[in-house]
Structures are given as structure tokens and as C-alpha cells.
Amino acid sequence: MKTPKYKAAAPIEMPDRQWPARTLAVSPAWCSVDLRDGNQALPNPMDPGQKLEYFQMLCRIGFKEIEAGFPSASQDDFDFFRRLIDGKHIPDDVFIMGLTQCRPHLIDRTFEAFKGVKKGIVHAYIATSDLHMKQVFGTDQKGTLRAAVESTRRIRALADTMPESDIRYEFSPEEFTDTDQSFCLEMCKAVYAAWGKATPEKPMILNLPATVERRPPNHYADMIEWFINNFPHRDSVKISLHAHNDQGMAVAATELALLAGGDRVEGTLFGHGERTGNVDLVTVANNLFSRGIGTGLDFSRLSEIAATVERLTGMSVYYRQPYAGEYAFTAFSGSHQDAINKGLHRLGEADKVFGMKWKVPYLHVDPADLGRSFERMIRINSQSGKGGIAWVLEQDYGIQVPKTMQPELREEVQTYSEAVGREISSEEVHTVFREKFVNPAGPFKLIGYWPRPDDKDPTFIHGEVRVSINGVEKTAVADGNGPISAFVHAVRSVVGIDFSVADYHEQAVGKGADAQALAYVPLKLEGNGMVFGVGSDSNIDQAAVRAIIAGLNRIAGKHR
Numbered sequence: 103m104k105t106p107k108y109k110a111a112a113p114i115e116m117p118d119r120q121w122p123a124r125t126l127a128v129s130p131a132w133c134s135v136d137l138r139d140g141n142q143a144l145p146n147p148m149d150p151g152q153k154l155e156y157f158q159m160l161c162r163i164g165f166k167e168i169e170a171g172f173p174s175a176s177q178d179d180f181d182f183f184r185r186l187i188d189g190k191h192i193p194d195d196v197f198i199m200g201l202t203q204c205r206p207h208l209i210d211r212t213f214e215a216f217k218g219v220k221k222g223i224v225h226a227y228i229a230t231s232d233l234h235m236k237q238v239f240g241t242d243q244k245g246t247l248r249a250a251v252e253s254t255r256r257i258r259a260l261a262d263t264m265p266e267s268d269i270r271y272e273f274s275p276e277e278f279t280d281t282d283q284s285f286c287l288e289m290c291k292a293v294y295a296a297w298g299k300a301t302p303e304k305p306m307i308l309n310l311p312a313t314v315e316r317r318p319p320n321h322y323a324d325m326i327e328w329f330i331n332n333f334p335h336r337d338s339v340k341i342s343l344h345a346h347n348d349q350g351m352a353v354a355a356t357e358l359a360l361l362a363g364g365d366r367v368e369g370t371l372f373g374h375g376e377r378t379g380n381v382d383l384v385t386v387a388n389n390l391f392s393r394g395i396g397t398g399l400d401f402s403r404l405s406e407i408a409a410t411v412e413r414l415t416g417m418s419v420y421y422r423q424p425y426a427g428e429y430a431f432t433a434f435s436g437s438h439q440d441a442i443n444k445g446l447h448r449l450g451e452a453d454k455v456f457g458m459k460w461k462v463p464y465l466h467v468d469p470a471d472l473g474r475s476f477e478r479m480i481r482i483n484s485q486s487g488k489g490g491i492a493w494v495l496e497q498d499y500g501i502q503v504p505k506t507m508q509p510e511l512r513e514e515v516q517t518y519s520e521a522v523g524r525e526i527s528s529e530e531v532h533t534v535f536r537e538k539f540v541n542p543a544g545p546f547k548l549i550g551y552w553p554r555p556d557d558k559d560p561t562f563i564h565g566e567v568r569v570s571i572n573g574v575e576k577t578a579v580a581d582g583n584g585p586i587s588a589f590v591h592a593v594r595s596v597v598g599i600d601f602s603v604a605d606y607h608e609q610a611v612g613k614g615a616d617a618q619a620l621a622y623v624p625l626k627l628e629g630n631g632m633v634f635g636v637g638s639d640s641n642i643d644q645a646a647v648r649a650i651i652a653g654l655n656r657i658a659g660k661h662r
Contacts, residue, residue, distance in 0.1 A: 114321060121324075121358065122361075126390065128395065129387075129390055129397045130343075130360055130367045132399060133165070133167040133169060133199065134370065135368050135369065135370055135380065136168075136370045136374060137153055138172055138201055139370060141153070142172075142376070144374065145416065148414055150178065150181065150185060153182055154182075157191065159410055163399050165196070166195055166196055167197045168199065169223075169225065170198045170200065173200045173216075174202050174207075174208035174211035174212045179215075180215050183200060187218050187219050194220065198223070199272065200222070202225065202226050206252075206256060209260065222269050224269060224270075224271055224272070225309070226274070227275075227309075228274075230289060231276075231281045232281075243282075243285050250273070250292070250293050251292050251296045254271070257271060268304075271300075271306050272307035273293050273309065274309040274344070275310065277311070277313045278313070278325070279311075279313070279316065283325065283328060283329070286310075290333065294339065301338055305338050305340045306339050307339070308341055309366075310341065310343065312343075315346050315349045315355070318351070319354040320358060322355040322359050323358035324362070326363060340366050342367070343364040343366065343368065345381045347373055347375075347379045347380065347381065348377055356369070369381035373385075374415060374417060383399075384401065384404070385425065387401065388401060388425045388467065402471065402473050404425060404472040431465065431469040445461070445462035446462060491508070491511055492505075492508050495531060495535060498528045499611075501535065501609075501611065501620065502607075511535065511539070514534050514539075515534050539635060539652060540637070541652065547569065547651070548569055548647065548648060548651045549570055550568045551567050551644065553589070556581075561584070562582075563581065563582050563585050564579070564581050565580055565588030565592050566579050567593050576596045578592040580592035580595065586603060589646075590650065601627055605624075606621060606649070607621070611638075619638070619640065623650055625654070627657070633653050633656050633657050634656075635650060635653025635655075636649050636652055637649030
């Protein structure tokens with residue numbers, strides 16, 4: 103069924119397109135935009151120290167072009183450029199890139215940030231789509247073209263005042279895939295002429311972005327091939343790709359556009375960026391690597407890279423993320439495990455049979471090349487991930503640990519595994535769960551809880567609580583707008599701990615008359631701390647109050 107609200111983008115008329123018949127044989131140049139496009143989209147952008155650590159990691163991976171920020175947009179970005187240059191943190195073979203709009207004062211500020219750089223790329227952009235020109239900026243093609251040319255001449259003049267620096271130029275017609283093709287070609291020709299000094303040895307970069315993914319991947323490839331076929335100075339420009347992931351196809355769009363003639367790829371590790379993110383460079387590079395193409399990027403310690411990115415950005419890597427996800431090389435199915443094991447045992451025959459050294463069922467790349475290993479099943483030890491530990495409890499015991507509780511569970515399992523000094527069984531994981539979250543040792547013991555609805559308003563609850571505190575029985579009564587609220591008010595008056603209950607999770611374990619309710623209750627403390635307790639009972643309200651007592655015992659244990 104068609105909807106009048108949306109309309110498919112018109113295909114590109116190219117009856118003689120060549121890219122579908124090509125095979126990619128060489129790697130593109132890579133440019134990381136993690137510190138600009140990625141960083142600006144983080145819930146909590148990185149501070150200068152974190153950005154420096156990230157920059158140094160990108161250099162170790164092998165990136166030779168790194169967009170370090172938007173120095174004219176913020177003092178923090180400007181200062182970071184100065185820190186990189188003045189602190190001599192930039193390897194001699196690495197270009198740092200700075201983004202600027204096509205505005206004179208922003209261009210001038212950008213060059214102030216670049217003063218003294220050995221290798222730099224000034225990246226100027228201007229919106230060229232009718233959508234932006236008409237509805238955002240109130241301009242037209244003539245005014246946009248004039249601004250781009252004048253800005254390029256200014257950048258050229260300022261670059262000429264820095265003969266000690268190797269300054270390259272990158273120009274982006276923003277929203278290339280939404281821009282009239284003829285106008286985009288005209289603009290890039292004019293900008294190329296205004297730059298004036300592009301050579302095969304020092305090419306100008308034309309970055310043609312899919313700023314918002316509105317088209318299928320083959321359209322992007324068509325537009326790139328059309329542009330290349332019609333641009334007259336192909337040997338003196340690098341055609342750069344910059345795909346976003348709004349429709350989940352940035353990797354596909356990038357790979358097809360490389361077949362169409364793209365020379366360079368801009369993106370981020372694990373796809374961080376605005377909205378659904380940029381193209382994931384880890385995936386694209388390792389896809390090429392898995393096809394026998396040397397990329398110049400070193401992901402042989404990918405788990406460490408992923409952990410560093412998670413720590414510095416606060417963004418987790420999805421557990422089924424290609425190559426880096428916790429489950430990327432884990433087989434849960436018995437049939438998959440069996441096929442992989444047989445393939446590994448006969449790996450020595452692969453070269454003779456298939457003409458390649460690696461050919462294993464279900465594993466398209468050797469995990470060892472990425473510092474990973476094939477996991478027959480979830481194995482639990484001190485290094486196990488929180489997702490794997492939760493998976494064991496769910497698969498073996500039907501216990502669905504909420505994601506927000508999983509870090510606490512991992513901490514307890516890790517402590518136990520380190521204490522015994524070995525891999526532990528799923529039974530032991532279950533024991534840790536029971537002993538540390540359901541029945542933790544502590545001073546508090548629930549004797550009974552009696553919630554009674556108000557005679558006039560049954561939604562208002564009168565609660566009576568009896569607890570033992572270090573062997574001394576205490577009784578408290580309180581009211582609330584529900585049984586849990588009444589319990590919290592009552593018990594808080596006698597335990598001496600200031601806490602509140604956040605949204606909690608419930609589940610049923612088992613079926614029929616034997617079903618038990620499990621309640622996972624987070625207790626919020628002063629100072630924004632949070633501790634989970636778990637309760638089990640045939641009655642869900644009683645399970646929740648038992649979880650609260652368990653959480654209080656865990657809090658008391660942490661304070662001892």
C-alpha cells in the first residue's frame with residue numbers, strides 16, 4: 103500500500119553504468135571523523151584528555167587523516183587543535199583535518215587553529231540541496247555557488263601564507279545525494295578552479311556525502327559514478343565518501359560507491375554520529391580485509407579498541423555488532439558449534455580444497471586476526487561480559503536479568519571467579535545470583551508485611567511491617583498510594599537508610615500453580631547511587647518487598 107506522505111527518490115538515468123560489474127581490489131584512503139562528527143553526537147562529548155587518548159588510539163590503528171574537530175565553532179575544539187600541534191602529538195605522516203563553514207570569519211579562525219601544523223586539511227562545506235537553500239538559508243544556487251568560490255579563494259590565500267605547512271583542501275557539497283546533479287558538478291568545477299593548485303601529487307578532496315540517507319545504496323553509487331564521469335580533472339582530485347546510516351545501509355552504500363570509483367571513506371569507529379550514525383569504519387575495513395584486501399588499519403586488538411571507545415564515549419558496542427560485538431564469534435546452536443568444530447579440525451585442507459587458507463563454516467573471518475576467539479558457548483570467568491552472564495541465567499534458569507542490573511551482576515560474578523581462580527559453571531553463576539541478590543547476608547530480615555486497602559479508597563494502602571534488625575524485632579506502620587509505596591515509607595523509618603525505589607522489573611518463573619514471581623528492584627540512594635535487590639514469592643507484591651530487604655542488606659554489606 104502506497105502512502106501519499108512519502109515518495110521514492112527518482113533513480114539516476116545511467117544505462118551504461120559500470121560499477122555493478124566491478125570487483126574492489128584496493129583499499130580506499132581512510133579518514134576518521136570520530137572526534138568531530140562522532141563526538142558532537144555523544145550524549146556527553148569527550149573532554150580534552152579523552153579526545154587526546156582517542157586521537158592517539160586512532161593513530162595506532164593506522165589512520166593517516168583524522169578530523170580533529172570544528173575549531174571555529176567552539177573554544178574547546180580550537181584549544182584541542184592547539185594542544186595537538188603545540189604538544190607535538192601528531193605523527194609526521196598524519197594529516198589533521200578541521201571543519202569550517204564557508205564563512206570568512208570562521209575560515210580565518212580555522213587557520214589560527216592550524217598555525218604551525220605540519221600536515222593539515224581544511225574541510226569547508228556548504229549546503230547545496232534545494233531543501234536547505236530554500237527552507238533553511240533562504241538563498242539560491244547563484245548565491246551558494248558564489249559563497250563556495252569566495253570561501254575557497256580565501257582558504258587558498260591563507261594557505262599560501264603558511265608555506266612551511268602542507269595544507270590540503272577538502273570541499274563538501276552538503277547533502278550531495280539531495281542536490282541537483284548538474285548544479286553540484288558546476289559548483290565543484292568552480293571550487294576546483296578557485297583552489298587552483300590541485301595536482302596528482304597533492305590532490306584536492308571532493309567529499310560527496312549522503313548526509314541524510316534517503317536513497318537506496320545503488321543510487322549513491324550511480325551518483326558517484328555519474329559525477330566522476332563528468333568531472334574533468336579526475337587525476338587531481340580524491341573522491342571522498344561520507345555516508346550516514348538513517349536507513350541502516352551506510353556500509354552497503356559505501357561499498358557500492360567504492361565500486362563506482364570512490365577513493366576515500368570518512369566515518370567513525372562503530373558508526374557513532376548524528377541520529378543513527380555515520381558509516382562504521384570497523385565494519386567496512388574488516389569486510390575488505392576478509393576479502394583479502396590490505397587496508398592499512400590494524401584491528402588485531404579489536405576488543406581493546408571497543409573497550410576504549412566504550413569507556414571514552416559512554417556508548418556501548420552492540421553485542422551483535424559485526425567483528426567487535428560480544429557475540430560476533432559465538433555459536434549458541436549445537437549444529438553451528440558442531441560444523442565450526444569440524445571445519446576447524448580440517449582447516450589444513452582448506453587451501454587445497456578451496457584455494458584459500460581460511461574456510462570455516464559460519465566464520466567468514468578468523469577471529470584470531472582481530473584478537474578474538476571462537477566461543478563454543480558462553481564461558482564464564484573473570485573476564486566475561488555482562489551480556490554473556492545474563493544469557494546463561496536466562497538459558498539455563500529462565501531468569502531475565504534487566505539490563506540495568508547486569509553490571510552489578512557481572513561485578514559479583516567477576517569477584518567470585520577471581521576468588522576461585524578459574525572458569526565457573528552456570529550452576530555457580532546461579533548460586534552467585536541467589537546468594538548476592540536474592541538472599542544476601544545482612545542485618546535485615548523480613549518477618550512479615552501486611553498491606554491493607556483503605557475502607558473508603560482501596561487504592562490507598564495502610565501497611566504494617568515487621569523486620570528483624572540484628573536480631574531485634576521492629577514494627578512500623580505507614581500509608582502509601584500502593585503496597586510498595588506503603589512498605590517503603592514504613593521500612594525507611596526503622597532501617598536508618600535513606601532510599602527510594604526506581605522503576606522495577608517483574609517476571610514469572612515457571613508455570614501454573616508452581617509459578618514464582620521474581621522482582622528486580624533498584625534502590626536509589628543519596629548521591630545517585632543505585633543497588634539492586636531481587637525477591638522471589640508466589641505473590642508479586644511480596645516478591646517486591648523481599649527484593650527491597652535484599653537490596654538493603656546489600657547496601658549494608660557494602661558499607662561494612
